[in-house]
Amino acid sequence: MKHYLSRYILGVGLMIGLLSAPLAQQLPDFTKLVEKYSPAVVNISTIGKTKKSKTFKNIPEIPEDSPFHDFFRHFFDENNESFDEERPSTSLGSGFIISSDGYVVTNTHVIEKADKIIVRLTDRREFVAEKIGVDERSDIALLKVDATNLPTVKLGSSSVLKVGEWVLAIGSPFGFDHSVTAGIVSAKGRSLPDDTYVPFIQTDVAINPGNSGGPLFNLDGEVVGVNSLIYSRTGGFMGLSFAIPVDVMKNVVDQLKNGGKVSRGWLGVLIQDVTYELAESFGMEKPQGALVAKVLPDSPAAEANFQVGDIIINFDGIEVERSADLPPIVGKTPVNSSIETVVIRQGKRVSLNVTIGELPSEDDVKLAVIEPKSQATTSSRLGLSVSDLDDEKRNTLGIFDGGVLVRHVEFGVARNAGIRKNDIIMMIDNINIKNVAHFKEIVSQLSATTVPVLIHRAGSPLFLALKIPAK
Template sequence: MLRKLFYGIGIFFLLSNTGFAQLPDFTEMVKNNGDAVVNISTTQKAPDAQIPGADQQQQLPQDVPPEMEEFFRRYFQGPGRGGVVPRETNSLGSGFVISKDGYILTNSHVVNNASEIIVKLKDRRELVAKLIGLDESSDVALLKVEAKDLPIVEIGSPDQLQVGEWVLAIGTPFGFDQSVTAGIVSAKGRSLPDGNYVPFIQTDVAINPGNSGGPLFNMQGKVVGINSQIYSRSGGYMGLSFAIPIDLAMNVVEQIKTKGKVSRGWLGVQIQDVTRQLAESFGMDRPHGALVAKVIPGGPAEKAGLQIGDVIVEFNGQVVETSGELPPRVGVTPIDEAAKLKIIRQGEKQDISVKIGLLPAQQAVAQANDTTSPADTANNRLGISVSDLTAEQRQQLQVEKNGVLVQKVGKGAAQDIGIQPGDVILRLQNSSVRDSAEFNKLVNKLPAGKSIAVLVQRNGNPLFLAFKLEK
């Protein structure tokens, strides 16, 4: 027992002397930067509430305490005929000062639609903030308060961050001012479903509601990100936190200051990841790149000759490993600048030059509910029946030309890969599908035991899938 004790003490001193047992000390960093982190509270107007029967001036319940009369009068009698009760909601978030004259960065979702924004400093001063501008796509907002000589943060470089490096967050989780949490960088360049133009920094720093908009510091005490999102099933911290890289946020700030709005580069394609089976079907040695599932008519990609089924593997000399890496790079490319793409088309590499366009406003995607048609064809090798599209269905499903409508899905390869009734099949193994007759001819010619790519459109969105036929 004594021998084990001395052995343990020896190991402790050995690790201490070699530095392995030393954890980082964040005290000086917090002292130097805490004053520049602010609490942001907002008031937002919510839709007016309609109190049932309020226009009938219901009587108050009996034995109501005097101090509660106003409360019950509001909800039992309403404010007058119609029973409409105006409502307000409040929210809390964080932010940080980036200039001594009062410019403050935070998240767009913290201040969007706010009728009043109050910034609370560490010295307990409360200042009314003006919203200078925001960008919902990147979730960045710029505020301004009237003040002088405010403490500011120092801006760092996210590019120099390394996975495993220590980082620190200061914010207002659940309204607790100046809360400090620390962790490490878990990953870089994460793509999230609602953040296509942001290569998020993933950390395991404890981030909770109220931390949104607060700074993420590196070990040099410089801001490298804005804490923005968490992955959670409970609404609280679960070890997956995401921050907006500060260089992207500062680009947004510059555009808001100079132009009053944010412009992004646009390629004019819809893309997806390349799976193992898709890579095999496209003649690629391994899955990588961004697979073009749709080329927008009239967009930069169409003008440059990009085609459905092309795989973009490089953008301006930078390797594209996953589809999520491409949108942020295109987004920060100046409008009208020529970008060089390296693509794989039917197994062959090609170079294409594309003149980057301006990202247009997003348009709502129409979804068709009625996908019935009497012109079903018989089941084929894929186990599905399809029909030709009517003019009305093309308009509803946003299919300009080609394509067949999936009516029924039985047992077979199509069911195995998730093809559903209502899907539109546009391409099959590099061939466009004009109608149901051609579709069945293509199916009959498909080879067995080889990965086959099929392009479907579902709820207005294109999607490549891959399957193999046994016979």
């Protein structure tokens, strides 16, 4: 009995070993990668000064016979006036060496307020770094230290990176130098608010304050991204980390090296995603492309005859699946190059040739919504009331032709579509609205279907899908 039992236990052990062996072989071993490339990862600390306004309020009353009475009167103003106090500030981040002669990459937000930047290597050598250039839109900064024969990383390509692929980060979270964390690529091409020119790499690698500016490696030891930010409700890691693709970084670094600034291509349109409802309203079989909600005046798009309501589906031979795909593609396009663009216009494919301009430093298209004093007209079919805009209000709004202002929205079709009070309706079913009378006429002629409606809301154009009820 014991003989058979021992053979059974041995057999089960061998089976478990055989089953676990392939699994063990699939798990990555990062030890060689860390040994080889961690010396090229640096700790970055900064020293600066910030002005902090300070006001002394609620100062406890000090009796006149107290020995501290004159002391406090000397240092605190009796009227509690505020003053600016200059205090030292510090920050901590990571970076990596890309050339043996001392070029270092980090994030712009790590060093943006620095008067002095200190780069510390794994061998404890410290260098005061020179700021070569920064690019706020990509959050990439290029530094230079006076040294030679430095260890360097190997730069890869983020274009061949795959979702599910193992990646590793080295950095200084919370000041713990050269901490190593690993995970997988969760998604690619993520567009985040205010970062439309960076198609971020999303990972589940543990990233915390201090990791910013550090490298993201693939299993071949190549840098595929620059760790930049996290999504967190607590200030710490919650499983959502974002890295700047190394292809974006290389382009920015080359421009900073050669000219000290970054130039990006500019088309001059405001765009939005095509939802299922909008695709239906435009007669498309499926949601696709970038919907043009506004063509900026005197822009390359205006000169190339782009129109509001065009849906950009191809730019320079590259398919545009979502609106987030377009800004990075346009941004990396050389200025003054002639590009063929394919749009869907009223159900037909139209080719347009556009000469790309340079992205302005600031977007000066700022509109305000001011309610006019004219009488409102009610549309019971849509459940809203609208009014005309006078010339003074048009100048203030930056809308010089057409449009009606939404004065009130009831429960019904318009509210279901997302139309709100103070929206300006510019277009319905691809027809530009001239005034209230024209709006009333167009609405009365609409058939029971889904149509696109273009509005301006707080200075931004937006297409909505309006489901028209039967008469």
